[in-house]
Amino acid sequence: MPFYNGTLFTIDRKEMLRYAGMNPKAPDFPKEKVDEAIEEALALAEPRGIWKVLPYDPEKGIVQGKSPLLLTGNSIRHHLSSSFSVAVMAVTVGDEIEKASDDAFRNGRYVEGLLLDAAATTATEHLADQVDRLIQKEAEKDGQKTAWRFSPGYGDWPVTAQKEFARIIETDQIGISVTDHSMLFPRKSVTAIIGISKCSQRPAPAKCRTCSLVTCPFRH
Template sequence: MPKYNTALMSIDIKETRRYAGLNKAPDFNKKTVKEACREILYVAEPRGSWEVYDYDAQNGIVLATVPFKLEGKKVTQHLCRAQKVIIMAVTIGEAVEEEIARRFKDGEYTLAVLMDAAATTAVEQVADGIEKAVDQKFAVQGFVRRWRFSPGYGDWPIECQTRMLELSQADKIGMGVTSSLMLTPRKSVTAIIGLVPKTDDVAAEKQSCKFCPKPDCNFRTRPFEPLVNDEILDEGK
């Protein structure tokens, strides 16, 4: 089981604003958003784990020791040319939610909401890091990566979370799932990544709202963009 442990050096300010619903509030105080990102950086403990499996694309089955059949047309269509898949899990730890809860309790409501958005951004950045690691590892084996797809996207039911945690060995990084199928710690994600042979005419697509199968998503306001230098948290500003 490959583990992914890394330090977060920055949190994307633009993405934090997007998750906080501030895209239509350009005059909102940037200083407060940066403060929220800084507070999350102090307490985040980013960790990830993942495993690679052969994949039966014709039947939508992950060929684990106990086969895992994917339910839902969107995810199976997304992986229709994959020969292998990676099941991944990512978290930034329990301290993050404890700190956010403390800020709410202390009446710092605006900061707490922004910290929650920054924590969501941080989880996605850690997941991005795993994708980059996958690119490096599997490019030499003749594969390109399709962007990650998580339970709850499209028509892929979240009832599969228990199997996702099992197949990614997420317990090794402290992740679990509640009876209501919520991941713990709360700022965590699971996802599946398809590996397609380079000879296939489908290249790895950049993660983008353009390709997301959930058109009614509240965050579908702009495509994913690379980090912009002046929008990265800078301790000197």
């Protein structure tokens, strides 16, 4: 299975500030702290990824692997209805940024902690985009197309599927585990599935439209 040792040269400032809930036009906007958080996050990030392509039975909703995985939820089954293979992927930026963020919060440096956390989230999504593009390019070599990536917790695909899904990806090989509460560790990690088929695939929707958490403050 392919491993991906990604590189992070920068962090999208606009996206980072969205996660942090900050307005760059505010009179008290902490520009220097933002710059410092980006620099520290880039220094602490340990980007790693893993992915593989597996056969998929769209009628039964089963991903084939060492142990077949039955996908539950109408949204994920509908999303993959034209796919006969899927790419399963996971990425992480490690836990050093999170440790630095937690340390800042513990010591009363709340702005620094918030910015580091937002920078880590942004970096994780950027890394997921890199692996996603790599999968797209590999599929194109065989004349196939990919659907946008879909993660446990999107739509009605329960987040409780995370542990079994992580197992089929073998996320432990890049240091990702799943807690008893179905949370990924390191927390700044992402798992996802990407449908592959000969059919023309629909474009990706706004990310927040695929999430069922309508009260999320980042929703737009």
